[in-house]
Amino acid sequence: MAAEKIIQYIKDEQMEPGDRLPTEYELAKFLEVGRGTVREAIRSLVSRNILEVRQGAGTFVSHKNGIPEDPLGLAFEKDRQNLALDMMAVRLMLEPEIAALAASNATDLQIKALREQCDKVESLILHDQPYRKEDAKFHQILGECSGNRVIRKLVPVITSSVELNIGVTRDKFKMNTVALHRSITNSVAHRDSVGAKYNMIMHLNVIRSGIIDEMDEKKRELSQEI
Numbered sequence: 001m002a003a004e005k006i007i008q009y010i011k012d013e014q015m016e017p018g019d020r021l022p023t024e025y026e027l028a029k030f031l032e033v034g035r036g037t038v039r040e041a042i043r044s045l046v047s048r049n050i051l052e053v054r055q056g057a058g059t060f061v062s063h064k065n066g067i068p069e070d071p072l073g074l075a076f077e078k079d080r081q082n083l084a085l086d087m088m089a090v091r092l093m094l095e096p097e098i099a100a101l102a103a104s105n106a107t108d109l110q111i112k113a114l115r116e117q118c119d120k121v122e123s124l125i126l127h128d129q130p131y132r133k134e135d136a137k138f139h140q141i142l143g144e145c146s147g148n149r150v151i152r153k154l155v156p157v158i159t160s161s162v163e164l165n166i167g168v169t170r171d172k173f174k175m176n177t178v179a180l181h182r183s184i185t186n187s188v189a190h191r192d193s194v195g196a197k198y199n200m201i202m203h204l205n206v207i208r209s210g211i212i213d214e215m216d217e218k219k220r221e222l223s224q225e226i
Contacts, residue, residue, distance in 0.1 A: 020060050095200050103193040145188060
């Protein structure tokens, strides 16, 4: 299949997310197929979040790494609060260890990227701007800092819960996010794996406590209506 051959081309050329592929004509010539076949293969790979097409610019390797928009199939779950609590339990199992690995393995360039993302999230919060996508990206960069290729693929799945957590807690803890993102970043920069781990635990536990508080509040409201 042309789509699988394009994936193999990306691997062989060691292309990274954001890299531009050859033109349809060049790919058709390289793969020895018609341009229509190439066009259909690209559409298929775009639908799988492996490629992205930018109008007037070309076709690029996607930053989504082939991960679906709803990798855990959570879109139709109705009980958002219990779902958020379950997701937080999973994050508490994984992300503190990811932060510890990041402190041990991050390159100087990755630490720079983590600092810049920490600054970006902080600026958005302080200026009361939407920050959920950039918050998720902070955790994604932290996963990349771990140096573990599986974690790098796994973190976008984990961070699919970030918007859910913010929504369930009514965005009450954004200033805690500012402080604890900064503490995590500083721990990673100072190669302090213990500090990174426990700052991440604190960060996630603040959100978890907020979810539980909201659930208790909802129960109280329901009991008063009866």
